[in-house]
Amino acid sequence: HVADYPIGLESQVxxxxxxxxxxxxxxxxxxxxxxxxxxxxxxxAHAIYNLIANGFESICFLENVRENSYQHGLVYLQNMLLSNVFERKNLKATSFLQGISTIKHWLQQKKILLILDDVDKPEQLQALAGKPDWFGRGTRVIVT
Structure with missing residues (x-):
């Protein structure tokens, strides 16, 4: 748990x-x-999460996107997103394009808070949150 307003970062939060x-x-x-x-x-991002997370149907905080992308690939990250949002569903993408399609299909009607931490390449963002129309009304995506 991170303090609601970390010292020195209140104005940025x-x-x-x-x-x-x-x-x-x-x-x-x-x-x-x-x-x-x-x-x-x-x-x-953690402070924002603590402040607003209870206003969403689902929440997903994907940490170390850069590192996980290099070590495991984009499909791995897509599957992490899907399993975080749908804890009981067995949704698995086997390819990059299938991952995009699956994320769009399942998240279009859901209001989620998605935080993507340590993104350093456009393709990482494209794989996980390519366009606003992938998500339901009220969704918030924060990228660091």
Missing amino acids: SEVKSLIFSDGYDGVHMVGIHGNGGSGKTTI
């Missing part, structure tokens, strides 16, 4: 939270947090 809800609560909103390594991006 407030700013990200206001960006997340800048279009109201119904649309799908994607927000990126960028900065140098060690600048607190993941800590801010």
Whole structure:
């Protein structure tokens, strides 16, 4: 558990939270947090998670996207996303394109909070949260 407002990051947490809800609560909103390594991006994402997670049908915090992508591949990450959101469903993608199709099909009607931590390549984002129309109304995606 991370404190609701980590010392020294209160203003950044407030700013990200206001960006997340800048279009109201119904649309799908994607927000990126960028900065140098060690600048607190993941800590801010954890704080936002703690503040707003209870307002979603499902939540998924995928940590170390860069490392997992290099070690295990994008399909592995897609399957992690699916298993986090649908704990009891046996949804498995066997290819990159099937993963995209499965994510779109199953998440289009769901309001989720998706946090993708340590994304460093466009294809990682494309594999996991390619377009807002993949997700249900009210979904929030945060990328660090």
